[in-house]
Amino acid sequence: MTDFIVNDSESDLDSDEELQEAFAKGLIKPGLNEEIEKIEKKYTNNVADLKVKLTEIKLNLPWVEKLDLVTTIAPLAPDxxxxxxxxxxxxxxxxxxxxxxxxxxxxxxxxxxxxxRENLIHRQAQAAVVEGLKKLKELGIATRRPDDYFAEMAKTDEHMQKVRKNLMAKQAAQSRVEKVRPLREQKKIAKRVQIDTKLKQAAEKKQMLEPLKRVRKGKASDLDFLDDKKGKNSKGKGVQDKISKKRDLKNQKFGFGGKKKGSKLNTRESTHNMDGFNNASKKSVNFKNKTFNTKKKNQRPGKSKRKNKR
Structure with a gap:
């Protein structure tokens, strides 16, 4: 049984080889693809028949029944x-x-x-409406829209509300981004300035520590760099503490003025000082003549008495 199967496979191989040899010699031609003759299509432009057909289907109706218009685009509004x-x-x-x-x-x-594109469609419709109203007015046809007329939109009100909310949200997000952008730029600039300042301070510190290390190691004994630094600091402070001549002259003329705050507060001495308290009891009042006689103690004597005493 197995020998029979092997013989069949060998016969198949032989037949394939024979077919390949015959195809190589040109005895066998491919028959799967058939050549189709190309027929050139002719287009006829029969103008006379087209005009006849146009007259058959054309309706000679008045313009009011057709309302066809050929107009230009309306001008663009500034807003x-x-x-x-x-x-x-x-x-x-x-x-x-x-x-x-x-x-x-x-x-x-x-x-x-x-x-x-939507704007162009709107402008085209606007121009057509203006031209159509003009023609209707010339024909004497009323163009007032009835009170019970409602134009039905292609989209529902709920859908348009969703679109409006979406547009408003996008606009708010865009305005928020535009407001935040300069703040971010300012933060970047401030951070850059801060980094530059720190680098400058580190460089100055390094420049000062290098000669100090040399002094510690005994390689140098000059400490003038410390005096230079003190001089720079004192110079800066002197500029701040300097008083103008005008201010100095005014201080010499009028003085500083002393302490103003709390000058009228009671102190221990002012509290125990009873001078001038209840002076009405020391006065004798004559209500008839409306004169007030006060008792004076230690009154200074006159000039003649003082001369006689001498």
Whole structure:
């Protein structure tokens, strides 16, 4: 049984080899692919028949029934132009800051192009409405919209509210980013200045410690660098403590003025001093003549009496 199977496989191999040899000699041609003749398509532009067909399907109706208009685009409003400019600038800042040094091309921005496309459609419709109203007025047709007319939108109110909330959130996030950006720049600058100051202080410290180490090791005995440092510090303080001549002259003329705060507070001496207290008891009052006689003690004698005493 096995010999029979082996013989079959050998016969198959022989047949394959024979086919390959016949194909190499050109006796066998490929028959799987059939060549198809190319037929050139002819396009006919029968203008006469097209015009006949057009007259058959054309409806000669008045313009009021068709309301077809061919108009130009209405002029762009200034506020819309400003909004488009701000949108382009905002998109440019967003793209360049998020993706690195990439040149922003507004013509390739899908968001900006979509906004421009919608604006063009709106302006086209606006121009058509203006022209249509003008023609209807010439024909004497009333154009007032009825009070019970409601235009149905393609999107529901809920969907438009979601879109509005999303746009407001994006706008708030963008404004927040623009406010935070200068603060971040200021922090970076302050950090850079702080690092530079620390490096400068470290360099000065190193410059001072190097000669000090040499003195400690006995390689040098000159300590003038310490005097130089003291001189620098004292020079800086002297500039701050210096008083102008004008201030000095005023201090000499008027004085410092002394302590002002708490000058009217009671002290131990002022509390025990009873002079001038209840002076009314020492006075004799004559209510009829309305005169006040006061008793004077240790009154100084007159000039004649003093001369006689001498």
């Amino acid at each position: 819309v132009a400003l909004q488009m400019q701000e949108t382009a600038q905002r998109r440019k800042n967003l793209k360049e800051n998020s993706k690195g040094n990439i040149q922003y091309d507004p013509t390739q921005d899908p968001v900006l192009n979509e906004f421009k």
